[in-house]
Amino acid sequence: MNLLFRHFVTLCCVSILSVKLFAASSGCVLSEEGSRYHGTLDARVTFNGKVLDCNFWGEHAAMASVVQSDADEGQYSSLVRFSPIFINPNDELEVGPTVHITSPDLLSVPETQPSYEVGFASGEYNAKSQDPSMKFNTVYDLSLSDTISKRGLLTLRPALHKTKKDGCVTNKFPVRFMMGNYVDPGLLKQQLQYRYVKTDGSLITKGNIEAILTPHQETLRAIDESRRSARENLLRMAEAVQEEATNVVLETHRLELEATNSPNSNPKTNSYNCAEQCKFTYLKDHRVMDYLRKRLGVESQKFVGLIVNAHCSHTPCHSCMTSFTREIESGGVFNDIAKGKPVHVLCSCQWHYKRPKEMLPYDQTHFFDSLKEDVASLSLPYPAFMDKGFERTPYPVVLLESISGGAWRVATEHYKQIWHRQVK
Secondary structure, X not given: OHHHHHHHXXXXXXXXXXXXXXXXXXXXXXXXXXXXXXXXXXXXXXXXXXXXXXXXXXXXXXXXXHHHHHOOOOOOEEEEEEEEEEEOOOOOEEEOOOEOOOOHHHOOOXXXXXXXXXXXXXXXXXXXXXXXXXXXXXXXXXXXXXXXXXXXXXXXXXXXEEEOOOEEEEOOOOEEEEEEOOOOHHHHHHHHHXXXXXXXXXXXXXXXXXXXXXXXXXXXXXXXXXXXXHHHHHHHHHHHHOOOOHHHHHHHHHHHHHOXXXXXXXXOOEEOOOXXXXXXXXXXXXXXXXXXXXXXXOOOOOEEEXXXXXXXXXXXXXXXXXXXXXXXXXXXXXXXXXXXXXXXXXXXXXXXXXXXXXXXXXXXXXXXXXXXXXXXXXXXXXXXEOOOOOOOOOEEEEEEEEOHHHOEEEOHHHHHHHHHHHXX
């Protein structure tokens, strides 16, 4: 009898412990990636008591059509367009003309002359590939300043895109896609340090910050380790050159040097060669920044802020969500383009990105918060505050689906499926 009683007590304790563990896990602090699923691309801009309701559906539908028609099947892609906000002569808020990105060789072309738009594709460009869409290349250096450049970092691909039905087809829209040739360790380190080390005042510091920061800090340590190994190899080569021909030494140590290449991906954060990361890298080019500032009129006293309209084939992953958030904050590339004036992102996508198990799961973040109550409540305009000292709000991610006639609408049914499947 005593044995049965002790067994009963043990079972009760295990049950109570299980309930406590479940309660602890279900009530864990969520991570803040700075974005939310949303149901509209309308925005309510406020500045010094002025209010302007803006509709950006046209821009996103156009970008979605470009990606749907011209991006390679199976390859992720991204576009970005910029909408400046001004005070007009009537002392009212007004949205200025939308500005697209173009290639470096066309940045100095007069505004009246038409030029193609540049989009961004995931992966690493392979000029040796027999795939026609990867065979011919236009390589560009990244110019970080008048004195600092990164050689051959990006490639503007041919205007050919792969489809299952026709093989390769030319663009129907005036767009070309850019890809990275390699991940530059110095630039990547600089970007990761800004986004995930010096985070004081950032929106992403709310909640379980370690889940956001730790994976990227692992990448930073891997970069430092690869640079250390490379330095040691080079020192050994320098000593060997005193005894052997230089080309013999280089060939002997070639594989060792290649093994010290910095990581271009991390399974916990995805690839640093993705379409969005390529876009952020391209925008660091000071020629591109100067071009956008001029076209957007950021030097004007009437310029009060900037709306960044981003379209991605898939919802941005773990690293790209936080990158978007950080790059609109003080010191980020979007913030630099706007010269410190407030910047807000409106993001639309065509597919929900299913995160691999190594990455931070959606249900451990606030990403689905807007879907918890009622999908219909997602129709509220996004608040874009242009006043200094405004409180940063998560940027909206709107999932689109195509309908007849080339139109687009919010994928509300898919939202419901996501919520029931991902977050119980």
